[in-house]
Amino acid sequence: MESARLILEARRAKRAALDELAGKQLLASYGVTVPKSRVVQDAQAAGAACANLRPPLALKVMSPDLLHKSDAGGVAVGLHSAAEVEDAVRAMMKRPAIANARVDGFLLEEMAPAGVEVVVGGLRDPQFGPLVMVGLGGVFVEVLADVAFRICPITRLDAEEMLDELKGAALLRGARGRKAVSREAIVDVLLKVGGEGGLLMAHAQDIAEADINPLIVSEQGAVAVDARFILTKA
Amino acid sequence: MTRDVIERFRPLFEPKTVAVVGASTKGGTLPNVFIRRIREFGYGGAIYPIHPSAESVDGLKAYRSLGDTPEPVDYAYIAIAAAQVPPLLEEARGRVRFAQVISSGFGEADEGKDLENALAAAARTGGMRLLGPNCLGLHTPRGRVTFTEDAPKQSGPVGVISQSGGLGTDIIRRGMSRGLEFSGLVTVGNCADITPTDLVEFYFADPQTRVVGMYLEAAKDGRRLFEILRDAKARKPVVVLKGGRTRQGLVAAASHTGALAGDDRVWVALSRQTGCVMVDTLDQFIDALLVFQTLTPQPQHPTRRVALFGNGGGTSVLATDCFARLGLDVSPFGRPTLDALAALQLPPGTSITNPVDCPVGTLRQDEGRVAEKILDIITGSGTPEALVIHVNLSAFAGRTPPEVLDNLVEAALRVQSRYSGRAHFVLVLRSDGDPPLEERKREFRAKAGALGIPVYDELANAGHALAALAFHERFVLSRSGDR
Numbered sequence: 055m056e057s058a059r060l061i062l063e064a065r066r067a068k069r070a071a072l073d074e075l076a077g078k079q080l081l082a083s084y085g086v087t088v089p090k091s092r093v094v095q096d097a098q099a100a101g102a103a104c105a106n107l108r109p110p111l112a113l114k115v116m117s118p119d120l121l122h123k124s125d126a127g128g129v130a131v132g133l134h135s136a137a138e139v140e141d142a143v144r145a146m147m148k149r150p151a152i153a154n155a156r157v158d159g160f161l162l163e164e165m166a167p168a169g170v171e172v173v174v175g176g177l178r179d180p181q182f183g184p185l186v187m188v189g190l191g192g193v194f195v196e197v198l199a200d201v202a203f204r205i206c207p208i209t210r211l212d213a214e215e216m217l218d219e220l221k222g223a224a225l226l227r228g229a230r231g232r233k234a235v236s237r238e239a240i241v242d243v244l245l246k247v248g249g250e251g252g253l254l255m256a257h258a259q260d261i262a263e264a265d266i267n268p269l270i271v272s273e274q275g276a277v278a279v280d281a282r283f284i285l286t287k288a
Numbered sequence: 289m290t291r292d293v294i295e296r297f298r299p300l301f302e303p304k305t306v307a308v309v310g311a312s313t314k315g316g317t318l319p320n321v322f323i324r325r326i327r328e329f330g331y332g333g334a335i336y337p338i339h340p341s342a343e344s345v346d347g348l349k350a351y352r353s354l355g356d357t358p359e360p361v362d363y364a365y366i367a368i369a370a371a372q373v374p375p376l377l378e379e380a381r382g383r384v385r386f387a388q389v390i391s392s393g394f395g396e397a398d399e400g401k402d403l404e405n406a407l408a409a410a411a412r413t414g415g416m417r418l419l420g421p422n423c424l425g426l427h428t429p430r431g432r433v434t435f436t437e438d439a440p441k442q443s444g445p446v447g448v449i450s451q452s453g454g455l456g457t458d459i460i461r462r463g464m465s466r467g468l469e470f471s472g473l474v475t476v477g478n479c480a481d482i483t484p485t486d487l488v489e490f491y492f493a494d495p496q497t498r499v500v501g502m503y504l505e506a507a508k509d510g511r512r513l514f515e516i517l518r519d520a521k522a523r524k525p526v527v528v529l530k531g532g533r534t535r536q537g538l539v540a541a542a543s544h545t546g547a548l549a550g551d552d553r554v555w556v557a558l559s560r561q562t563g564c565v566m567v568d569t570l571d572q573f574i575d576a577l578l579v580f581q582t583l584t585p586q587p588q589h590p591t592r593r594v595a596l597f598g599n600g601g602g603t604s605v606l607a608t609d610c611f612a613r614l615g616l617d618v619s620p621f622g623r624p625t626l627d628a629l630a631a632l633q634l635p636p637g638t639s640i641t642n643p644v645d646c647p648v649g650t651l652r653q654d655e656g657r658v659a660e661k662i663l664d665i666i667t668g669s670g671t672p673e674a675l676v677i678h679v680n681l682s683a684f685a686g687r688t689p690p691e692v693l694d695n696l697v698e699a700a701l702r703v704q705s706r707y708s709g710r711a712h713f714v715l716v717l718r719s720d721g722d723p724p725l726e727e728r729k730r731e732f733r734a735k736a737g738a739l740g741i742p743v744y745d746e747l748a749n750a751g752h753a754l755a756a757l758a759f760h761e762r763f764v765l766s767r768s769g770d771r
Binding site (some may be wrong): 164179180182183185201203204205208211212215219 | 506507508509510511514553554556558560595717766767
């Protein structure tokens, strides 16, 4: 099983968390859409990989030492050509925080279509087992703590009610002149993550905490743009 | 399954033999008091005091150990020093069904954790199920056993589980004065063996119990509690008073999600997913239990629109605000209802829109019978899901013959039975604490309660209780088609 293999590999490497690529592969194995991507080791390979990806592209450093990639200067977005991508890799490799860290490579990804940023999370409660969370991204989660939790496994109705519970729910319906986004796509991700047989139930023993932040939701669907899975203490 | 659960707990709720450990030959200890209380409560089975040396205690023949009694013990009440309890349980030789350990000095403090593990192991060795330790006892009218003074003998539909002993006493005594009638109340303390979840299973199976109340501080087996409540789909309403909901969030959370979780979120989730009603105070707990004891939930028409009828303009305005904050709708009646009320030609100063504000002068008309006409029109219109009738007893004092008030309350009772099932009727009897008024309130409370109308002291209490009922009704409706 792909998902079990990903967790086992991280355990074998004595990692406390899945790296971003493994996290996204884990999500993909449960049917959650993640950006199309390539892992490259240097600028030249990055430039070559552009041929198979549709710009704009995002570039992210992969390192077990860098918990906050963007603070270290390890994230570049809106890259439109192979030349821009190559320059971005070279610039990153020169940054002190990255030059001094173990670097597993660079993740080159297609950027998700613009949309509303949503956060989907997971947490293992010592008494109740896995919980799933949803919130609206940015200020809504960080400042207002506008989130809804449920005990896994959730039903479709539970997922719908989670979205209704958010104070910022109007944003999903297209407040302030914006287009409504696919509510169905969020419900679908919540079920794949927190539903019966979903990711959190299947790996309840291994996953201590999870953040899919952001999940970018547009009219067409939802894409998990970043993902962190923190493992339980072995 | 249901039958098994009932049979398993029958010796606890209807014990035929009770052992008491810790009673002194000189009297005065808690176990001596317990013996007196169950005798006064009408317990007629055997009582076996367990004593290391005495021949008799409180006139009852004493025995040396739990394994030495003439008949096996259904329920053992144990209040001796903590360290002496495990050896006592080990000697039971499988002849005790349920032991309740009142003693403290176990897992409630870090240094007692090992002793609590030893206690649980001793209960297994002795072959019994264990309640407590660190609790006060059990109140079971059907079994004529209680741990409180002057306990209510009347049996009823409210089954309660309390992790706090003292609060258990409050629930019985304050609940009794507000009209609650219990199918049982068990204090479970540290839950070394039997947990609230086990007792929820019993109350769900027990035909006498129609509503379950829980005071919880922790849920060791939270997962099982969730699954049992979820699978029951709120078939019986459950009211939860959870202590310790404001504990700081998880300290070392590494993710956003972890930092946002806190201790409260999971209880909100439990409530939303299982339909159990969360309340914040002891009074809200009792008020919500009373609403479920007295009224029959109507999930097909969840309570939302409320008609207010009574005396007191300011009171009506405040109540409208309070109800609105609780998600209840006190909005003006439709044209036909207003026309019908206007046709009554009530005196000036009477407001008929909703809230209906009737000064004492209006209520006094026709010796109080005008109220029946008003209530009849409101209820007959079919608009409100609930009708709250509030009476300020103080406003009647000294200027109105007593029968006016009787007429008013009886009018409410008559209209309610005329339109049975159409709308929930709730009565609020407001007073200023004056003893004669309190006494009249007590009479009306009993009369109304028996006829299926809950009585509250204030409009806010009634509002919270109706909000609890509405939450339950909406949940049942939302899950009626859910697989």
